[in-house]
Amino acid sequence: MKSYQGYLIDLDGTIYAGKTRIPTAEKFVQELVKLDFPFLILTNNATSSPQQVAERLNLHYDIPVKANHVYTSVLALIDYLKLYHLNQSIHVVGEESFKQMIVDAGFMLDQTRLAEVVVQGLDRFSTYQTLNEAALAIRRGATFLTTNEDHSIPTEDGFAPGSGAITAFLSFTTQVNPTIVGKPHHHIFDGAIQTLGFERDAILMIGDNYSTDILGGIQAGVDTLHVQTGVTSKEALRQYSIQPTYTIKDLSYWSLPK
Ligand SMILES: [Mg+2]
Known part of the structure; x- marks a missing residue:
């Protein structure tokens, strides 16, 4: 072998x-x-940081990994931004750890329609207003990137809408298809x-x-x-x-x- x-x-x-x-x-x-x-x-997974994934694996399973053993779709997206969108303003449709990782990577957040890039992952707290602002940015020509196209995620209540469902919302209204990094x-x-x-x-x-x-x-x-x-x-x-x-x-x- x-x-x-x-x-x-x-x-x-x-x-x-x-x-x-x-x-x-x-x-x-x-x-x-x-x-x-x-x-x-x-x-x-775009809702947990590598640190959080590693902690979960150590705590709930006997899997002794460190944060630097974990590469998430958000890290992949950040590496992509560093290659192609350095110094551009970023609108994040995503949860707290996602926003924090973008900031920690040195990018400037702009949660308005004026952002130059819209990055989107699963955001369980998005509203019509936040999605509208992201859609307006995409309509103005912002680059549209997403973490993954999972249509649903397993939960205790059954399958819940995944990141791809939010992508569908934004794509349907703007008629723009994103680049998917996951x-x-x-x-x-x-x-x-x-x-x-x-x-x-x-x-x-x-x-x-x-x-x-x-x-x-x-x-x-x-x-x-x-x-x-x-x-x-x-x-x-x-x-x-x-x-x-x-x-x-x-x-x-x-x-x-x-
Ligand atoms: Mg699998």
């Missing part, structure tokens, strides 16, 4: 399944930390690969969902490892013409680098 220098690892369905723990995955991540093996947890789009992979600092052929993407993790990994030019602990079952995987590099029942079947 080929040896890799770094891993990109999905979160839900791969290292836990909602509130359910996946002991084989916890052991896998514990081993990686012990070996000091380079990896990044890659998540489309999985399966290449920007989050490009940013994470750059952060890991290895060549693409030395990186393995590990995930449960064919249409985000595996497809995104294939399109980003990295090898892929599908785990059968989440969204895409072994049977469902067969329908796809382009297969992942590997598929395994769970992460106990993967031999770690020595």
Whole structure:
């Protein structure tokens, strides 16, 4: 088996399944930390900071990661802004940690129609007025970027509208489609690969969902490892013409680098 220098690892369905723990995955991540093996947890989640994701993994699961092990769609969006929109004013349709991360990255917030870039993620507190202001900015020509296109998110009450539902609202009224940075789009992979600092052929993407993790990994030019602990079952995987590099029942079947 080929040896890799770094891993990109999905979160839900791969290292836990909602509130359910996946002991084989916890052991896998514990081993990686012990070996000091380079990896990044890659998540489309835009409502938690890397610090908050790491704290949750330490607290509710036995997953001893630090904030710098976590690469979210907001970090990917910030890396994108640094490349293409440096020194521009940013209107954030998103929650507190998202706004704070934009400010901490050195960008100027402008929550009005005069902003030069509108960035949007899941915002559970948005109102008609806040969305109208963002829509007016987009109509005036602001660049429109979003963290991910998840149409719904699982909650205790069932599926709730996801980030993509807010995107649909803004796109429908402005007739402008955004650039999406999250999985399966290449920007989050490009940013994470750059952060890991290895060549693409030395990186393995590990995930449960064919249409985000595996497809995104294939399109980003990295090898892929599908785990059968989440969204895409072994049977469902067969329908796809382009297969992942590997598929395994769970992460106990993967031999770690020595
Ligand atoms: Mg997943």
